[in-house]
Amino acid sequence: MAPDSSLTFRVHRRNAVLVGPAEQTPHEFKRLSxxxxxxxxxxxxxxxxxxxxxxxxxxxDPAKVIRDALAKALVPYYPFAGRLRELQDGSRKLVVECTGEGVLFIEADADVSLEQFGDLLQPPFPCLEELLFDVPGSSEVLNSPLLLIQVxxxxxxxxxFALRLHHAMSDAQGLxxxxxxxxxxxxGHLTPxxxxxxxxxxxEARSPPCPSFAHREYDVVKDTKGTLMPLDDMAHRSFFFGPREIAALRKHTPHHLRNxxxxxxxxxxxxxxxxxxxxxxDPDEEMRIICIVNARGTKSGLSLPEGYYGNAFxxxxxxxxxxxxxxxxxxxxLDLVRKAKSEVNHDYMSSVADLLVLRGRPHFTVVGAYLxxxxxRVGFGDVDFGWGKAVYGGPSTGGVGTIPxxxxxxxxxxxxKGENGIVIPVCLPGPAMPKFMVELDTLLKQPAESIDEQVEFAVLRSAL
Structure with a gap:
């Protein structure tokens, strides 16, 4: 049983407080990349x-345990207790002023049990805004707390445990x-x-900046056909892809590439x-698929040190x-996706940084885009505060910023059934969701050449 979207409950919150580092930390300015x-x-x-x-x-008390641990962790991670500033030289460069002011922490109680959320916890979650309260004025880009935590x-x-992070500070792996x-x-550990x-x-960008790739992810595209998602009448669903579903999709690929x-x-x-x-x-509408590709590890050639917690994708x-x-x-x-991903390496990342500096740090293209x-493999579910691993751990929504x-x-x-797989939240305009489900069902059920599902069980086990 998935989460009941009609489930409602009351949350009693104490006032948000600032939790700073448990010890004195340096007051300095640290540049973001x-x-x-x-x-x-x-x-x-x-x-x-x-x-x-x-x-x-x-x-x-989990709230007290986590609050005390948070203060201790903010000693080595003291930039999180600071505030973002923007250099006044016209470059729009962000720096962290390590002020030690702290992060926002909310202690709360809800009149609901975990069982009432359903046996299979997955997005969308009911009353999410009650479980991660947006403290007024706390979500600004500059001069605001970089983390908000509600237990x-x-x-x-x-x-x-709900958390909100300023994305400029870290990616999922860093978080x-x-x-x-x-x-x-x-x-009970003394150090991380x-x-x-x-x-x-x-x-950082090279000097002088010299982009060497096309970087169509930063194309300037006007929304002339109103293709940005509406803010209302949105349907949210999650879809499970286990070994059988993956095997069914793989039947649609060229035989020599399947493995x-x-x-x-x-x-x-x-x-x-x-x-x-x-x-x-419209048939001629230009569509984009944006893939988040991790640049850590040996494939990219970046050789980022272990412990690096900035954005590296x-x-x-x-x-x-x-x-x-x-x-x-x-x-x-499939061919277009594979070709786009294959470009990412050390030179590509340097080229991205160069372009961002030359173009004033633009937003990636959102018109006609899907990210x-x-x-x-990030490990959200493995985070253990002493109560064991999370029953569910990870993203709570399917949007980016204010764009649903x-x-x-x-x-x-x-x-x-106890099958390991992947759940994917999808958010679409209400009338589009039934069409999406029909198209997906067609791909999953369309007759095609048989393939051994045991291969997919092995693939998913290794991926998870």
Missing amino acids: DIDDQEGLRFHIPVIQFYRYNPSMKGR TRLQCGSFI VQFMTAVAEMAR SIPPVWSRELL KISTFDLLTACLWKCRTVALSL AFPVAVSTADKLCKNPLDYA VSDVT GLASFYIPFTNA
Whole structure:
């Protein structure tokens, strides 16, 4: 049973307080990287974690435990306790003034039990605005707290940990690194197992800046046909893709590539095609799929140090007309996605930084765009404050900033049958959602050459 969207409950919140570092920390200015401070990351991102009652923690208040641990973690992670400023030289460069003012913390109680949310926790979550309260004035880009945390105790002894982060400070991997540090302090550690590393100069533009890629993700496109999502009448649903669903989609790919295509690429092509069909756009409308590609690790050649918690990803984009996406088989979209992702390496990241500096740190293109991000390996669900791993951990919505329906996240999930897979929240205008579901169902049920589902079980186990 998925979360009941009609579920309502009351949350009693205490006033938000500022939690600063437990010890004195340096007062200094720290520059963000030229990847960090682009316009498309100047917003706050929400995350939510559900934790089940643990008898071994009886008598311990999760709000107090986490608040005390947070203060300790903010000593090594003291930039989070500061405030963002923008240099007044016309460059729009962001820096953190490490003031030690602290992050916002809210203690709350809800008259609901974890069981009432349903057996299968997945977005969209009911009363989300009550579980992560937007303290007035707290979500500004500049001069506001960089983190807001709300711990809500439930009637059954379970609790919900909700967090909002200014995205310019960290990506998902960097955020989980910080959350893990808080969790380690909550379990009695004296220092984080992975010391934080700033080193934002590693992702600065070259001198002089010299972009060497097209970077169509930053195209300037006017919304002449009203293709941005409306703010009202939006439908939210989550879709589960387990071994059987992935195997069914893989049947639509060229036989010689089937074992070489990643689950991410396959799902991304599928969602892009289904979403385009559902929106019923003009045939010549230009559509974009933006893939979040992690630049950490050996593939990119960046050699970022362990402990780096800044934004270290790119927004490579594939572009096609709506007509071609709708009429061509799935492998057409799949080929475009794979080619876009393959560009990301050390030179690509340097080129992105160069372009951002030359163009005044623009927002990535949102007209006709759909953004996807894979968080299956990030580790949100593994964060343990002492009560065990999260029953659900990860993104709480499918939007980016104030734009609904722009993004979907790939989240690790176990269904009612005990199958490991991926759950993907999708947000579309109300009339488009039924069309999306029909198109997806067609792809999943369309007869095609048989493929061994055991391959998909192995692939998903290794991915999760």
